[in-house]
Amino acid sequence: MTVNDSRIIQLPKIADPRGNLSIIEQIKQIPFEIKRVHWVYDVPGGFDRGGHAYFETEEFIVALSGSFDVVVDDGVEKKTFQLNRSYFGLYVPKGMWRTMTNFSTNSLALVLSSTEYNEKDYISDYKEFVAWRKDSSKIPTITDAKTSVKLNNPLGKNLADEGESVFDCSLCELNKMHDTEGNLTYMYENVHVPFPINRVFYSYDIPGGEDRGAHAHKECHQFLIAASGSFEVVLDDGINKRTVLLNRPFWGLHVPPGIWASEQGFSSGSICLVLASHGYDADDYIRNYDDYLKYIQKRK
Numbered sequence: 001m002t003v004n005d006s007r008i009i010q011l012p013k014i015a016d017p018r019g020n021l022s023i024i025e026q027i028k029q030i031p032f033e034i035k036r037v038h039w040v041y042d043v044p045g046g047f048d049r050g051g052h053a054y055f056e057t058e059e060f061i062v063a064l065s066g067s068f069d070v071v072v073d074d075g076v077e078k079k080t081f082q083l084n085r086s087y088f089g090l091y092v093p094k095g096m097w098r099t100m101t102n103f104s105t106n107s108l109a110l111v112l113s114s115t116e117y118n119e120k121d122y123i124s125d126y127k128e129f130v131a132w133r134k135d136s137s138k139i140p141t142i143t144d145a146k147t148s149v150k151l152n153n154p155l156g157k158n159l160a161d162e163g164e165s166v167f168d169c170s171l172c173e174l175n176k177m178h179d180t181e182g183n184l185t186y187m188y189e190n191v192h193v194p195f196p197i198n199r200v201f202y203s204y205d206i207p208g209g210e211d212r213g214a215h216a217h218k219e220c221h222q223f224l225i226a227a228s229g230s231f232e233v234v235l236d237d238g239i240n241k242r243t244v245l246l247n248r249p250f251w252g253l254h255v256p257p258g259i260w261a262s263e264q265g266f267s268s269g270s271i272c273l274v275l276a277s278h279g280y281d282a283d284d285y286i287r288n289y290d291d292y293l294k295y296i297q298k299r300k
Contacts, residue, residue, distance in 0.1 A: 001093045003079040006072045009060070013087040019206030019266070022087045024112065025199045025279050030060045030091065032114035034197045036188045037275060039064070039227055040109040041249050043182030046102065049109070053097040053123040058114040061100070062089040064202060064271050065228055066107030073097040075133030083109075086204045097129050103182070108228055108249075108271065112200060116188060163256035166235040166242040174225075176250040185250045187223070187275065193254065195221045195277035202227070203263075203272040212272070213262035216286040216295070221277040224263075225252040229270030236260040238296045258299065260292050 011029055014021040026034045040049055050070075061070055067084035074096055081090050092098050100109060115121060123129045128140035163169060174192065177184040189197040203212055213233075224233060230247035237259055244253050255261050263272060278284060286292045 001095045002074045003072045003077050003096065005093045006079065006081065006096060007091050008081060009089050009091055011062075011087045011089060017207075018210045018212050019203045020086070021201060021203045023199065023201040023280065024060065024062075024089070026197075028279070030089075030112065032058045032060075034112050034114070034189065034200065035116050036113045036186060037197060037200060038111050038113075038184055038186035039249065039273070040100070040111070040182050040184050041107075041227070043068075043103040043107055043109075044180075045105040047181045049100040049103070049181055051097075051099045051124075051126075053129050054094055054115075054121050055123065056094050056115055056121050058094050059092040059098070060089050060112040061092065062086065062110040064108040064110050064204065064273070065269070066104040068103040068107050068109060069101050071099045071101060073099075075130045086202070095133070097123070097126060106228075106269075110200075110202075110227075110273070161256065163259035164237065166237045166240050166259060168256055169235050169242070169244070169259060170254045171244055172252050172254065174250045174252055183249075187252075193221075193223045193275055197275050197277070198279050199276040201274050201276065204270075206266045206270050206272070208266060208268035210266050211262060211264040212266070214260075214287075214289075215262075216260045216292050217257045217278075218284050218286065218295075219257050219278060220281075220284050221257060222255045222261075223252050223275040224255065225249060225273040225275075227271040227273040229267040231263050231266040231270050231272060234262045234264060236262075238293050258296065260286075260289065 011022045063083035064086055070081045070090050072079050123140045131138045132140050174185050187193055226246035227249050233244045233253055235242045
């Protein structure tokens with residue numbers, strides 16, 4: 001692999017006057033399965049992040065808001081990619097040294113990774129990286145990878161497989177790694193979310209005060225995060241209603257299938273990030289509320 005194997009990938013952009021939406025589905029838009037997701041925020045303007053390589057992990061990096069550069073280095077050649085649109089992302093193959101730099105104010109970086117966390121997969125010393133690229137028998141020193149995405153504080157396994165009540169929806173505080181170079185929050189499939197992450201999508205360019213959503217799923221689990229700004233999620237099980245405010249990038253809401261959900265009251269500049277258990281399937285959606293009421297009656 002060389003820097004020339006890194007490439008910009010254009011993502012689907014579904015334009016809507018209520019806000020645009022882009023989708024990243026594993027194997028379709030990106031060439032790997034999604035095992036973990038993290039996002040970097042509150043990065044002071046002009047600071048750098050990253051500065052490491054992986055033996056096995058592939059990454060896909062998106063600027064959800066703002067802009068930054070990603071410098072990819074194969075030990076011989078360097079290449080700089082600017083990310084400044086929510087519907088473009090950078091694929092970084094394994095074995096590349098990468099650094100995120102030149103962050104604009106209020107930037108938000110989303111990173112999807114192909115492997116579960118393993119500290120032995122990290123290369124944190126650049127000189128050792130260059131030596132390894134020249135001779136793969138020179139294995140770099142394993143570090144504790146303190147700036148990496150570590151595994152801790154998993155969610156409980158008692159979350160509902162299917163929602164029968166709005167109280168089966170769980171508001172969860174996520175891990176937050178505080179750093180003067182920017183904060184980081186991360187999630188692993190089947191650990192911090194009780195399902196495999198097959199699809200990631202996000203809404204952006206949402207006019208302040210606008211509403212979105214208003215549907216239910218038959219099988220798909222979703223985990224919603226206010227990656228930027230704030231909004232409310234209105235949950236409805238056909239009997240009870242519950243409103244949950246999301247206003248921190250380290251809080252998320254698990255919505256199991258069988259619950260009617262809509263988002264409302266978006267603040268200006270909000271980004272709604274969603275991790276989903278299934279790829280897109282139009283037949284999995286219930287978009288009419290009367291049909292939803294009939295569906296839950298049949299389920300009982």
